[in-house]
Amino acid sequence: MIVKKLALPIILILIALYYFAGSSNPPLIFPDPKTSEYSLPYPSGLKYELFQTYCENSGHRNRLAYDFEMPIGAEITASRSGVVTVVENSFSDEDHTTGHNNRVVIRHADESLAWYAHLKQGSIIVNPNDSVNVGQKIGECGNSGRTGSVPHLHFEVFREHLYNYSDAIPISFNNLMGKLDTSGMLVSGEWYQSK
Numbered sequence: 001m002i003v004k005k006l007a008l009p010i011i012l013i014l015i016a017l018y019y020f021a022g023s024s025n026p027p028l029i030f031p032d033p034k035t036s037e038y039s040l041p042y043p044s045g046l047k048y049e050l051f052q053t054y055c056e057n058s059g060h061r062n063r064l065a066y067d068f069e070m071p072i073g074a075e076i077t078a079s080r081s082g083v084v085t086v087v088e089n090s091f092s093d094e095d096h097t098t099g100h101n102n103r104v105v106i107r108h109a110d111e112s113l114a115w116y117a118h119l120k121q122g123s124i125i126v127n128p129n130d131s132v133n134v135g136q137k138i139g140e141c142g143n144s145g146r147t148g149s150v151p152h153l154h155f156e157v158f159r160e161h162l163y164n165y166s167d168a169i170p171i172s173f174n175n176l177m178g179k180l181d182t183s184g185m186l187v188s189g190e191w192y193q194s195k
């Protein structure tokens with residue numbers, strides 16, 4: 001009898017917990033762009049469309065990553081100074097297998113790691129252990145890996161654990177001209193010029 005009486009409240013509590021857990025992502029807090037150590041990852045004066053922002057359902061579900069749509073061969077520059085830790089340059093730009101993205105990873109002074117993905121085969125001009133300065137060319141945009149056949153740069157920064165999506169952190173850019181949402185996040189479909 002007591003079990004029966006308790007059953008409904010327990011079920012309601014479980015449902016409430018389920019929904020609470022499902023919506024408990026902490027709000028994104030973007031650092032002040034003026035003091036950010038990150039620049040847009042392309043040369044000053046150029047302007048590209050953001051085609052996918054953070055945590056969009058299509059390809060960035062629960063992921064803190066930006067996709068800048070660029071033509072194949074567009075110059076990609078280091079967003080922040082650091083040391084190159086990973087270079088993968090061997091995949092064809094027609095190879096859209098997940099994980100087959102040509103890429104550069106740069107470790108910053110605070111141990112965070114920036115991942116630049118979908119670069120053009122053979123375009124990467126830095127090597128592991130190279131020191132790179134912000135704004136320095138590292139390679140060119142390509143179409144390798146799971147791009148949805150849209151050539152673009154996937155840019156994501158991890159606090160410490162590379163490719164661990166839950167360890168990615170919100171990034172602001174110190175030289176960005178363009179619209180941000182109220183949280184400071186870049187908006188899909190908007191164009192962003194590098195100052």
Ligand SMILES: [Zn+2]
Nearest residue numbers: 065066067154
């Ligand atoms: Zn992406």
